[in-house]
Amino acid sequence: MPTEVSHHPHPDELKAFFEGRLRGAVLERVERHIEVCRDCCDRLRLIPEDSLVDRLRGHETIAMVSESSVESIRRAVVTSGSGSNGIPEELRNHPRYRITGRLGVGGMGVVYRAEHRLMDRPVALKVLSPRLLGNPAAVERFRVEVRAAARLSHPNIVAAWDADEAGGLQMLVMEFIDGISIARQVEKAGPIPLRHACSFARQAALGLQHALEKGMVHRDIKPQNLMLTRDSCVKILDFGLARFAQEGTPVDPAESAANAGQTLNGHPSIPIGLTREGTALGTPEFMAPEQILNAHTADIRADIFSLGCTLVFMLVGRSPFSEAAAMARLVSPLNRLAPNIAATLPNIPAPLVDLLQRMLATNPADRPQTPREVAEALVAFCKLDPPQPEQSAAPARTATEKSPAAVPNKAAVTAPKAGPCRRPVSAHGSHFFTKALALPLRFRAPLIVGVVLLLIALAVSFSPKSKLLSTTARNTAAFARKRILLVLPHRDSSDPLLETFRRAAAYFKVDLVVAGFQLQPADLLIGHANPKDFDGLIFSEPSRQSLELCRDSNAASQLKQLALRMAATSRPVAAVGTGVPLLAELGCLNGRRASQKDQMPPALANSNRVLWTRQTLVIDGPWITSGDATAAKQLLEAVVRKSANVPGD
Amino acid sequence: MTDTSASLLEILRDHPDDAHWRRLVDLHSPLIRYWLHRHTVAAADADDLVQEVLTVVIRRIPEFHKRPQAGAFRCWLKTITANCLRDFWRAKKIRPLATGQTDFDDVLQQLEDPSSGLSREWDSEHDSWVTRRLLELLRPEFTEKTWLAFHETAVGGRSPDEVAASLGLTVNAVFIARSRIMARLREEARGLVE
Numbered sequence: 001m002p003t004e005v006s007h008h009p010h011p012d013e014l015k016a017f018f019e020g021r022l023r024g025a026v027l028e029r030v031e032r033h034i035e036v037c038r039d040c041c042d043r044l045r046l047i048p049e050d051s052l053v054d055r056l057r058g059h060e061t062i063a064m065v066s067e068s069s070v071e072s073i074r075r076a077v078v079t080s081g082s083g084s085n086g087i088p089e090e091l092r093n094h095p096r097y098r099i100t101g102r103l104g105v106g107g108m109g110v111v112y113r114a115e116h117r118l119m120d121r122p123v124a125l126k127v128l129s130p131r132l133l134g135n136p137a138a139v140e141r142f143r144v145e146v147r148a149a150a151r152l153s154h155p156n157i158v159a160a161w162d163a164d165e166a167g168g169l170q171m172l173v174m175e176f177i178d179g180i181s182i183a184r185q186v187e188k189a190g191p192i193p194l195r196h197a198c199s200f201a202r203q204a205a206l207g208l209q210h211a212l213e214k215g216m217v218h219r220d221i222k223p224q225n226l227m228l229t230r231d232s233c234v235k236i237l238d239f240g241l242a243r244f245a246q247e248g249t250p251v252d253p254a255e256s257a258a259n260a261g262q263t264l265n266g267h268p269s270i271p272i273g274l275t276r277e278g279t280a281l282g283t284p285e286f287m288a289p290e291q292i293l294n295a296h297t298a299d300i301r302a303d304i305f306s307l308g309c310t311l312v313f314m315l316v317g318r319s320p321f322s323e324a325a326a327m328a329r330l331v332s333p334l335n336r337l338a339p340n341i342a343a344t345l346p347n348i349p350a351p352l353v354d355l356l357q358r359m360l361a362t363n364p365a366d367r368p369q370t371p372r373e374v375a376e377a378l379v380a381f382c383k384l385d386p387p388q389p390e391q392s393a394a395p396a397r398t399a400t401e402k403s404p405a406a407v408p409n410k411a412a413v414t415a416p417k418a419g420p421c422r423r424p425v426s427a428h429g430s431h432f433f434t435k436a437l438a439l440p441l442r443f444r445a446p447l448i449v450g451v452v453l454l455l456i457a458l459a460v461s462f463s464p465k466s467k468l469l470s471t472t473a474r475n476t477a478a479f480a481r482k483r484i485l486l487v488l489p490h491r492d493s494s495d496p497l498l499e500t501f502r503r504a505a506a507y508f509k510v511d512l513v514v515a516g517f518q519l520q521p522a523d524l525l526i527g528h529a530n531p532k533d534f535d536g537l538i539f540s541e542p543s544r545q546s547l548e549l550c551r552d553s554n555a556a557s558q559l560k561q562l563a564l565r566m567a568a569t570s571r572p573v574a575a576v577g578t579g580v581p582l583l584a585e586l587g588c589l590n591g592r593r594a595s596q597k598d599q600m601p602p603a604l605a606n607s608n609r610v611l612w613t614r615q616t617l618v619i620d621g622p623w624i625t626s627g628d629a630t631a632a633k634q635l636l637e638a639v640v641r642k643s644a645n646v647p648g649d
Numbered sequence: 650m651t652d653t654s655a656s657l658l659e660i661l662r663d664h665p666d667d668a669h670w671r672r673l674v675d676l677h678s679p680l681i682r683y684w685l686h687r688h689t690v691a692a693a694d695a696d697d698l699v700q701e702v703l704t705v706v707i708r709r710i711p712e713f714h715k716r717p718q719a720g721a722f723r724c725w726l727k728t729i730t731a732n733c734l735r736d737f738w739r740a741k742k743i744r745p746l747a748t749g750q751t752d753f754d755d756v757l758q759q760l761e762d763p764s765s766g767l768s769r770e771w772d773s774e775h776d777s778w779v780t781r782r783l784l785e786l787l788r789p790e791f792t793e794k795t796w797l798a799f800h801e802t803a804v805g806g807r808s809p810d811e812v813a814a815s816l817g818l819t820v821n822a823v824f825i826a827r828s829r830i831m832a833r834l835r836e837e838a839r840g841l842v843e
Contacts, residue, residue: 017828018824018827018828018831019831020828020829020830020831020832020833020835021832022832027832031828034821035822035825036821037821041809041824044809044824045808049803052780052831052835052838053803055773055776055842056777056781056784056803056804518675525785527785527786527788528785554672554786555668557789562789
């Protein structure tokens with residue numbers, strides 16, 4: 001360790017370091033310096049992000065605006081050759097509006113914040129990019145959006161007030177929302193407490209019901225399109241994809257019968273250079289299967305599906321369908337069965353799980369048929385009356401947490417209100433808990449339990465890792481089921497042991513989640529699996545190319561990491577059949593006893609490091625092995641038993 | 650340059666093996682499928698087409714390596730995809746739609762012109778997708794703290810001080826973590842994304 005701080009790196013070197021461009025000896029020197037130098041940190045803070053970060057960022061826009069993937073597509077849409085502050089010439093001296101800022105890039109153009117000069121009212125102006133003006137189809141689509149939006153008037157829908165024009169630019173004048181999108185909220189503060197999440201979903205459902213009654217469907221419901229005001233009021237944004245349910249509006253030339261059978265993309269003629277709104281990578285996560293196949297057959301029930309995904313997103317921090325899973329669905333969407341919601345959400349009341357299962361049913365006929373149905377069903381889970389500071393979240397939580405099977409507190413049910421909740425919610429969400437903490441412990445003993453649960457949930461939510469529910473929260477809930485992760489260490493599209501394990505899991509009443517190197521049959525990618533979400537891990541058998549897999553160092557290292565991280569927290573890691581030699585080859589079983597069935601490759605058998613024995617089932621510390629693939633059920637039982645002995649996080 | 654690890658593209662050029670081919674395929678299939686979907690290729694056909702495109706890529710990659718320039722791979726991939734699309738449309742005798750704007754010849758022309766709006770769109774989509782996927786694949790190489798330090802600042806845009814505080818690290822450590830993962834990402838992406 002150098003005893004003195006070396007000279008500060010040259011500003012170019014600092015920039016290169018920040019961007020990850022340094023190598024070798026130079027990198028070492030700079031890193032060592034940065035480790036101890038505060039001045040350089042100050043300088044580093046000021047270096048602007050480079051293009052690589054932009055690509056990673058996606059929808060980093062401020063407030064307002066549909067945050068549907070700014071990353072690439074939208075950027076192409078931004079007006080070029082604009083004046084100072086990126087405000088186009090034509091708008092800077094608009095007779096009616098004074099532009100006060102740029103909110104971001106949205107569906108078909110840039111969104112500005114402005115004020116009506118005479119009425120002094122803040123508005124948002126969505127301006128169609130002039131680059132697209134030359135294309136009549138784009139303008140037509142924009143006008144359809146305007147007409148559609150103007151027909152809607154509801155507290156839970158962003159109001160469209162006017163269509164205006166400036167020097168050839170077409171724009172839509174909308175209600176300015178002081179708040180952030182639900183996507184941003186979850187990004188900043190993690191998953192949303194159940195009652196609030198249900199309340200938000202309910203408000204969105206009410207908005208959708210209104211739209212339905214006006215003959216409209218949204219088709220792009222997702223967390224980026226739901227704005228959350230400071231009063232906890234949810235407003236749906238970007239009804240731009242709305243199509244009148246009744247005929248009359250010339251919309252989609254692509255409907256021409258000739259190619260109807262082949263047409264996947266039911267959306268109107270996409271002008272070159274303009275993608276279907278929200279089709280950017282990442283959005284299919286919230287899309288209904290029938291909508292992916294043919295957007296034109298999508299009705300309000302597709303919105304209900306999307307709302308279901310969004311509700312899960314609010315509760316867990318991500319859509320029930322990962323991006324990759326959604327991509328896979330682009331190929332065979334109908335092969336994907338409704339996801340096992342209970343597996344993703346172990347902590348919510350059974351009736352809500354049922355509602356979500358219905359909303360996310362693959363067949364639209366199996367879903368709630370109107371948003372009103374959804375809104376009414378959600379009432380039971382919402383915190384309806386704006387809580388005063390003296391009231392706590394505790395009583396209601398106690399009631400639910402203690403009696404999972406019972407229908408949640410009926411006393412809280414009142415007629416659905418269309419108005420906004422009045423309880424103020426700060427953009428940071430920490431406000432939720434600050435109020436609860438403020439209440440004095442003058443309540444009686446039964447409520448202490450509720451407060452303890454609240455504090456635990458508080459600790460969980462402040463943990464920087466808690467984008468997903470942590471084991472602590474899960475273990476303290478009254479009705480947590482064990483979650484076992486089954487890893488398929490191969491790239492085959494099926495696994496003979498999978499069915500066996502599923503049946504065994506059902507028998508032992510545990511949730512089985514499947515991870516693999518590709519989706520179908522897996523539920524998630526191995527690289528995405530977080531050991532903290534599971535109570536146990538099981539490696540299935542690799543295919544004949546098991547050794548080949550080990551030579552693929554990335555795959556091998558992923559498997560190894562998963563196993564080691566799991567074992568490090570004393571949670572059981574198991575392997576069955578030829579999965580045992582695989583685990584051994586990864587170096588996990590060194591110094592451990594393990595079960596051997598058949599002949600091993602000499603290299604393994606003679607190795608001193610693993611203590612092979614011919615018992616059917618061997619347990620050594622967290623490692624549970626069975627060389628006999630027919631003992632899969634026994635193995636699972638051992639894993640479940642072992643996981644019951646594990647202390648919380 | 651000697652102590653950097655080779656990027657995927659470089660490995661495929663110098664000593665290709667199945668695992669790395671598979672990675673290239675895994676990396677690009679969803680993207681290609683997405684592009685095809687956007688140009689009205691039905692799901693059933695998309696699979697075949699994706700296969701075709703990737704087969705051509707794999708077969709012809711030695712030719713590609715002979716002319717390295719920035720963005721070359723992306724451009725080359727686009728051309729191959731456009732050609733496969735054209736053949737597909739011709740074989741299926743699909744005509745441009747009624748009053749529709751989606752004139753297929755127009756699409757192909759746009760794709761072949763690197764400065765067109767559609768081309769540029771595909772370019773950014775390619776870069777974004779590949780970058781993010783590569784990042785995901787890199788994740789297991791790092792500890793959770795290092796990863797979060799990087800992710801929260803670079804992707805999440807949070808201030809380094811905030812992130813340092815919430816992770817129990819010094820700001821210095823956060824910058825170092827960020828720089829390391831950025832470096833790794835650049836290494837992996839070299840040639841694929843510029």
